[in-house]
Amino acid sequence: MSQLLELKKVTKDYAQVRAVNEVSFSVPPSCIFGLLGPNGAGKTSLIRIITGITRADSGQVLLSGSPVETLQNPSIGYMPEERGLYKKMKVGEQLIYLARLKGLSAPEAHKAVTGWLERFEIMSWWNKKVEELSKGMSQKVQFVATVAHNPRLIILDEPFSGLDPINSNLIKDVIIDLKNQGSSILFSTHRMEQVEELCEEIVLINRGKAVLQGPVRDIRRDFREHLFEVVLDPNDSIDLGGLAETVDHVLGRYILRLSKERSSNDLLRYILDQGKTIHSFSEILPTFNDIFIRTVNEANHE
């Protein structure tokens, strides 16, 4: 399948700092893609290059296979981390203006904005000025501004920062809907539980370099440490027969590390053969938090 967005060795220097260093990755169509990295890693610089706000010093950015030559591409929707709207302008008027700047005609913009406001059940805000809205409310308006022109690539810089759980979930659902309708969502975050929950693929940026990338499932598999949690009756103990070693154990709850070349089935069978009751058996996959910290620390020590 051809990629929606492709970055090839994109590099950007600011005065003394190399903000983005030969970063390459690609985002397939209909995908939720995470752009991760510690603060100051170059995420925002990278996003600004993709959105055409700044230009890369070298390397290529391809959108649907062709170079992003026309800046301010209408097939991109962008919600920056620094949120803002015209405070004195009315919500409806403002959204239509922003959608028209993205190339929609006046009637198209009106229809799209109405649709979104109805979906969020905020049509009553149409004639309110932005300065009358609460922070959470204006975040919703900002989100509508990002997606109203139906972009194929939606870039969200820290979309959940400052949102309460209800609004967070609302935005999450919309993101999944948009993905199912064929758009790709690239969002930056440093909240790893959202990565596990939403993202199909990620790229991890550290000090301007892409240090880790790929499908989330594969990455977690690559990082697994063959740890299993086995829960037996509290007073039971087990003989592992060299299949695994005990990492930790409290009252029948064992954390075991499987020896190499052994499968989890072997271990399960071996324990069952001892006539023990197994209440639960599961693999402990590394959290993305662990992966993030490990990768960044390793990269920093290189």
Added chain:
Amino acid sequence: MNKLGLIINKEYTTRVKNKKFILTTLLTPLGFLLFFVVVVFIFSHESDKSYRVAVLDQSGTEIPIPESNKRFQFSKADASLDSLKARCRRDELDAVWLLPRFAGVDVKQYSTYYYSDKTLDIEMESKLSNYLSSSIRQHKMKVLQLDQIALEKLNTDILIDPEPVYEDAKDKSSYASKIATVLGGIMGYVIFFIIFLYGAAVMRAVTEEKINRIVEVIISSATSTELMLGKIIGVGLVGLTQIVIWLILIPMVYLLVISIAGFDQSQMEAMSANMNSASVEQIEDIELIVRELANLNWIKIFFIFLLFFIGGYMVYAALFAAIGAAVGDDINDSQSLTMFVSIPIILAIYIMFQCIKEPDSSLALFSSMFPLFSPVVMPALLAFDPPWWQLVLSLAILFVFGYFTVVVAGRIFRTGILMYGKKASLKEIGKWIFTRQ
């Protein structure tokens, strides 16, 4: 509609629909009117208090005491100075004016003494000395046996009527240069006022956009050049709208006030009486002024004025936009940078006043070519009919310079608008200009 058009439209309509804009546009003419009325009232205010002044004449000559009027009631006193002072203390008199011995017609300076507890203000002092001076003049004329009519024959009014050297050139009256000076001053001042007011408005608009944090969204939809030009043109159109409204509204308000509150009848009669009694010369003067005004090529002046307005506004608004983009979150930061733009334009207005006094000077020629001054200076010189080549050259320099200003300002704008937090230093701004993005 293209993006530039959309931005201009948005900048224009949000401003024009703003209540503050409507209020200031409507109230400013009223404010000016009120100001005008108050100023007139203050200056026309006359104290209604009248002073009782006893004139103690010890001059030894027959100086006629000045005639009493609304302000002063003069009375000739025979009593001694001490008893007059005592009457002052009893509040029977306000002042005693002692005229000491007068030596005769050769006296050039004559000191008199004014005894009073009340302040002798500048106006009263000058009135008193004028009264006495004319009394003494009459006295001297009598002593020297001079004839009033003969004396008046000594005065001659001089007129210098400029005449062209070339046969085909238009003959101008002596009023031409006076009219040109006034008209030029007004035009230069109007351009200065507009550029300063709306240039600063562009700067505020840019900074607000930055503070609102919306700029990143806009810049991902339109180029920074489109955004900058959209703001400059949008605000400029708001300015033009406001001026057009004022041009219509101010005369209307003026006429309305006259017709409602009105001049009272006696004043009108007094005015028409004045007109009737005006000498033939005065009427000729008015005719000359009207003819000179009609002689001016108004269409040409208007179009050239408009061109200089557009050029000057572009240059200064672009500079203001760049400053707006370079300052940080605190709008007060802009002050130190604004200086670089305000100084040339304030200089321009001073130079303009000098140039309309000496329109043929080398200062006038230089500053009407220098693009930071020419938008103010050249329109002021228009009424003096500068040669075509100067106009064309000046406009060409202005527009070429304007183009470069917009490009350079665009570079500062492009980088500055995305910087948050602190104000950029001049060194950084310099770097922005020379790096490509």
